[in-house]
Amino acid sequence: MALRTAQIKNIVFDMGNVLMHFDGPHFAAQFTDCEADAHALHRALFGSTTWALLDSGTVGYDTALRVAKAHLEKRLWPNLDACFAGWAAYSSPIDQTNALAAELKREGYGIYLLSNAGTRIHEQLDHMPAWGLMDGAVVSGCERMMKPDPAIYQLLCERYDLEPGECLFVDDNADNCEGARVAGMRAVQYTGDVAAILAALED
Template sequence: MPIEHIVFDIGKVLIHYDPNIPFSHLIPDAAERKWFFENVCTHDWNVEQDRGRTWAEAEALLIEVHPDREEHIRAFRKHWHEMVPHSYDDSVAIMEGLIADGRDVTMLTNFASDTFREAQVRFPFLTKPRGVTVSGDIGLIKPDIAIYETHAKSFDLNPAATIFIDDSAANVDGAKAAGWDAVLFTGADKLRADLAGRGVRLSP
């Protein structure tokens, strides 16, 4: 079936994300920093903010267990803007080109509600697609099949005519389980080839 809908992930597809950037100077020792991310501000802890938990609640939970790390725990949100230093211009150009060509483009992202709104201000291209589903707004996160179904329903997408672009293999698999086509993002050149192979070619 021809592709009618193109859905972009955001982090590591359109904008860079790396919490090590601010923490490389907040916790200069690499071994200590690794321990901190593995035992305090972990990936699983951060994911719950993407699911909708408030930063105040998230910080309180960790500070109760690690009171000696309060400054670094609060620094995660305080320095979030440093974790997203730039966009991937080639990927953004592809998305903007698809929109200019009249393609139906939306976004589906695991993102805390407040930091996503900050990102839209800093990166105005995030306001250009027809719409976005933000995990923190609806209490669902990828790769839960329910978030793909919610997005498809919200934007009236035909799953069989939808392609999803994400940097996470698990999230790509989640989209496929929801009946979508999906590709793993590893760079703009591969994305162009993936789209062209499905009949979605960008105008010169």
């Protein structure tokens, strides 16, 4: 484990595919009986531009569901309803990063969440082990701004009185990492290698 440095005092984690698995095709397959139907369900819901609008807070859940139904055969509407209501239960924790968050917390780092997600994010957070460790969180759907806009990183820092230069941001998306750098944070792209996060702390 890296020793705490004077430069980095806070670790800011993304959620999807950093702390929690997000896999639309896998979610859709839990609510359908064949590969073709799962593909259609994924395309209509998780693979649509409306999903990103939901994360941005510019459309509501009723609108997102209505738009998805417009792009799906009516026979699959019950599957869509079930998936829309229950997919988050199949979003499982990523053990190694949750364990890392716990270890860093014990070492004295501040632990924060910055996620592009909808306002129902609690449906995932309720079974995310690191959630109880968090010193604060900013969620795009609640703020109506999204990564990689530097404004959302600045909002996190202002809300929790953080110095951007003392924050290390961890995200699986390279563009989101660049947004953090523009906002003054250090950033590391997570590709499944916890050692890369530790190396960034040591630099």
